[in-house]
Amino acid sequence: MRQLTWRRPRALTVLAVAGTAAVVAVFAAMVLRGRPAEAMYGLYLFQNGPSGVVLLWMGRLILLRQPGNTAGRVLVVVGAIHVLHVLVMIAADVALVSAGFPQPLGDLAQLIVPADLPLTAAVPLWVANWLWLPAPLLAATVLLLAFPDGTPRGRATRPVLAATAVGGAALMAAFVVDAWPTADWPTQEPPAVVLILLATGGPLVAAAVATSVAVLLIRWRQARGPGRRPFQVAGMAAVAFAVVAVATYPWQHIWTPAILVSFNLLIVAYALAVARYRLHDLEPVLGRAAVAATMSLLVAAVYATVVIGAASLVGQRVDSRVLPLVAIAFVAVLVEPARRRTRTVVDRLLFHRRTDRTEVMSRLAAHANVAPASDVVTEVTDLLVRSTGAARAEVHLTHEAAAELPAAEPPVLRTTVQHHGETFGEVRLYATARADLVPDAAQLLDDVAHTLGVVLHNERLTTQLRDQLDELHASRRRLVEAHEHARRGLERDIHDGAQARLISLRLRLGALRARLGHHGDQSVSNELGLIGDDIEATIRSLRALARGLHPPLLEQAGLTDALRSHARDLPIPVTVTADSIGRYPRAVEAATYFACLEAVQNAIRHSQATTVTITLAGGDGQLHFQIQDDGTGFDPTTARAGTGLVNIHDRLSALGGQTRVYASLGKGTRVTGRIPVEAR
Known part of the structure; x- marks a missing residue:
């Protein structure tokens, strides 16, 4: 033989x-x-x-x-x-x-x-x-x-x-x-x-x-x-x-x-x-x-x-x-x-080759910077099949469970995907035999694996950065929520503690004054009356302070009623209009409430406004608000943002929101903002 x-x-x-x-x-x-x-x-x-x-x-x-x-x-x-x-x-x-x-x-x-x-x-x-x-x-x-x-x-x-x-x-x-x-x-x-x-x-x-x-x-x-x-x-x-x-x-x-x-x-x-x-x-x-x-x-x-x-x-x-x-x-x-x-x-x-090496690398480079890694991996397998004559191509990543399982058939060609010493997986080509592949298949596979390693490395860095940004946003939201929780606690302490004791003291003074009025010195009774008036003024101050920290009406009736209640005590007419407004998370309602108050106070103090309009609108998973005044306005190219506008920006950005200010001399000021929310 x-x-x-x-x-x-x-x-x-x-x-x-x-x-x-x-x-x-x-x-x-x-x-x-x-x-x-x-x-x-x-x-x-x-x-x-x-x-x-x-x-x-x-x-x-x-x-x-x-x-x-x-x-x-x-x-x-x-x-x-x-x-x-x-x-x-x-x-x-x-x-x-x-x-x-x-x-x-x-x-x-x-x-x-x-x-x-x-x-x-x-x-x-x-x-x-x-x-x-x-x-x-x-x-x-x-x-x-x-x-x-x-x-x-x-x-x-x-x-x-x-x-x-x-x-x-x-x-x-x-x-x-x-x-x-x-x-x-x-x-x-x-x-x-x-x-x-x-x-x-x-x-x-x-x-x-x-x-x-x-x-x-x-x-x-x-x-x-x-x-x-x-x-x-x-x-x-x-x-x-x-x-x-x-x-x-x-x-x-x-x-x-x-x-x-x-x-x-x-x-x-x-x-x-x-x-x-x-x-x-x-x-x-x-x-x-x-x-x-x-x-x-x-x-x-x-x-x-x-x-x-x-x-x-x-x-x-x-x-x-x-x-x-x-x-x-x-x-x-x-x-x-x-x-x-x-x-x-x-x-x-x-070899059934429809794409040459230069075209493969050009297309891969074009997709690497604009497409997600999953799309690039899919593109890699398709390009390798089109350019090498392989029956199929596979990309096995280290984090995939399938990468740990033995292959049903051994690949005729494989190479490791790595970048800067970090291994991400490997690329495999399958064919009946090695001769089915074009002669430069090994070099093309190495080039593709190197480029894919860069893409996966950048994707990992991008994911880490995105996670850090998400954690930063979550941390800022938690700080805002903790701040609002502390404000509500302080408001309750004032209402249930100092304010309640002062009211009790005011009632006791009133009772004592009533008894002295019939049998005691009138001057002492008058002095007790003055002390009672001071206590009443202190109670009103505490109530105003408590409402400034966190108005109870905001918790009970919602954003629209709280703003309208506050507007009644302002020195100029303030109109509040609302469209499709429901109830939102406490932090969102508080941020919107205080942002509106801050913008209204700026209009009263700095722009000599005679009327202010507050507009609230919901929809598309966001809460929108706008404060428009008819004041003197300002030139945004020369004027520096004051503390009020900075506070508004910080409140909204902590919750993932945005704010913008539109102003011009003699035409008033318009402050807009939006916060992503889920109605409750």
Whole structure:
């Protein structure tokens, strides 16, 4: 077994190397013999030589990893047929020139019949006439039946192969008879047996090809998800083949080589699709570099074919030996741009790559500063799948429970996400095998992981800062609530303590004065009356002080009634209007109440206002208020904010609110504020 597995790869390599050397030797011999490009074109060297080399090497690559792959075997056979055809045609050309027929083969076929030629030329031409036939037959039937995994299957396989074999044998027999070395009939008047064989084999082959196409379409309709990807490559190549065939048909000199080259491109696309279907069974050399080089060679072949076809189209005979060298020089100039373009196309077809590395990093950098980390992580997984050829990408963060669980399948590539020595997790790429990924996948993954580490580090800092700000706001709210609680406690202490005792003392003095009024000194009674008046004044002062600390009406009836009650004792008219005002947390009502009083006091003391309007409104989870006066106003660009406005700002900002002051000279002042609240 070891000997067999060692010899088979060597045999395939020897075959591919021998085919390549043979094609190179044929072209070198033609140039050294001074044969014009038209002669090479007439011998189908440009059409069959390069494609034969490509098919041999691609078939070898597939068979190295999949020895039983039918598609690989067919590609090798078709490539060998092309190389043999090239060798047979140069043998015929040597014999023709020696016999005195240096004209291009296309022109010569219109002038003579095989019997007019020496056997040394007639026999190679006879072999070439039927040798090419198996190549299109295999490509049009077996390759279609074996698509996309390289294994023919289904009930239609045997009938199609049988029809292809019988029909192909009939067609080959027709070509064998038609170009017999001693035939003396014109090309336009073949024997009846040739027509019979063509009429027999043609329909059989046509039916086999039609059935193969139908089987391929059925497989395409039944394929789902990733199973449809190989069909995209072959489908695009088939469409391109049809476009070339139709577009070049009016120019027959170009149409024939264009059809042959397009046919070879179709075969290459087929091989790429099979390689993509089982990419993990091939070496990465089948990836970007090898396929790009192959496509560059095909570009050169197409260019040379078009140049020669165009020269023939304009009717100029090309006998110069310089033309092939000029064509090679032009191709050399075009190889690098074609290689870069082909590399992009190959990445899309072979690795399903839709985004390159530069675009990935640009898009990631653009999102890193504006999007939250969760969105960036989602963007990372999508970009990695689009740019690396991976089946899927995952980001596992250290704080996620899933990161501690063992993966159901090991990733083919992974890297750690860290920044400044802090580890955040890792990024993983999953594929059938490492060869499914583009060659620079590891470097791209490292770059993405580094950028993601920066994003997650900044997100953590932002979260910490946000938490600290939230704690600061909560702390300020607690201070305000504690302050209001202390004010309410002090108000209760004054009301229930000192004020109550003074009232009791006032009542006792009144009773004592009443008794002295009947039996005692009148002067003492009058003095007690004065003391009682002082106690009454003290009680009123304590009541005013208690209301200033925290008016009981604010706790009992709410913000609107408390403001209206206070407005009745002010020296100027103050109007209070309220819209959709309910009850709110004590701290919010107290902050709004004292902010309104502060603004009203400023209007009375500093702006010489004659009327003030207080407007309250609720809605949208906020309590809004506005104090508008008709005073003298001030210039906000020159005036400094006084203690009153600063107190208003501090009260509201402690509860997450905002305040603004609008003023101008001679037009009064307007103070607005809002506090986020939840009605209770």
